[in-house]
Amino acid sequence: MSNNISQVVLHLLSKNGPQTSKQLLSHINGYRETIxxxxxxxxxxDNMKNQNLIHKKIFRGDSNDPKSKIKPLWLWNINENKVNKVAHMELNSERENDNEQAKQKDVVNEI
Structure with missing residues (x-):
């Protein structure tokens, strides 16, 4: 399966919501070779952040409980003003895209 890593990141953030970089890494390894x-x-x-496609927000857990000792998490989020989340909900590999195009050509040739 061959996909651009940034496309996989956008897909994972669209599908699963905000995630830490470690969570993203564990999911990315299921889509492409290990990085x-x-x-x-x-x-x-960092490149995607510089392009303003994603940004980090801090999540502090239950802030109402002063005794809570949960460490704050930095979660990556999609910049919804610049990226269409719905367009990235499904991720097709280049091979799957080639197969779909071939099927479409077969249908056109039959007509």
Missing amino acids: SHKYLKSKVL
Whole structure:
């Protein structure tokens, strides 16, 4: 399966909602060959952040409970002003796209 990593990130954020970089990494490895956490953060996520496609928000858990010792989480979110979430809900590999195009050509040839 061959997909651009940034497309996979947008797909995962659209499908699963805000996630940490570690959560994204665990899901990305199911879609393409293994990449490192450092590469994901320094190259992919920072580049997407600079393009204003995604941004980080802090999630502090239950802020009403002062005794709560939950560590705050930095979650990646899609910039909905710039990215259409619905368009990224499904992710097709290039091979699947080629198969769909071939099927469409077969249908046209039959007519």
